[in-house]
Amino acid sequence: DTAVSQTPKYLVTQMGNDKSIKCEQNLGHDTMYWYKQDSKKFLKIMFSYNNKELIINETVPNRFSPKSPDKAHLNLHINSLELGDSAVYFCASSQVRGPYGYTFGSGTRLTVV
């Protein structure tokens, strides 16, 4: 049973396209996150949702739009993809009140050509 699952695992697309990455967690956690890992392996928070409410929105181009239909799902839609968007995107989840752990998905490697 996968705790945090992301699809797709790999995504290759042309500049200018619009794409989505989906994330689902079956841990009953109430908070979900999107992180971006760049080519130098640096991980940076992009967004965070708590019970479907956006609580963290870092300085990210507005071409990136998260959507949380329910607390088990957090999707990331990217419009007008650019070369610089190429990275690995990780979804993660945690529980505000309860165990301290953050569980990560396996990542989505996005390549913009």
Added chain:
Amino acid sequence: AQKITQTQPGMFVQEKEAVTLDCTYDTSDQSYGLFWYKQPSSGEMIFLIYQGSYDEQNATEGRYSLNFQKARKSANLVISASQLGDSAMYFCAMREGLRGSARQLTFGSGTQLTVLP
């Protein structure tokens, strides 16, 4: 200022020996949590160990231990009896604020550990 600093971009260790990966942090919060994650070449993020700011004992999980020195704001990871499978990127991370807050993790730049046979 960097909140999490990992000063060792790369480390080598002989198999079966111990290795320490350095991590210093910067926060003005009294309540915070420190985490270590392992990222093998396959890419997934694997949780290793956690230390809360109020925990008096250093955390241990199997071969992993966290050398927590609060006054120095350091949280070094010690891996004992290194194995070839320990070769990976290791990230130190911090959650600021109380545990009951929906706070994100802030990551360091990572240390690439290579275990030599």
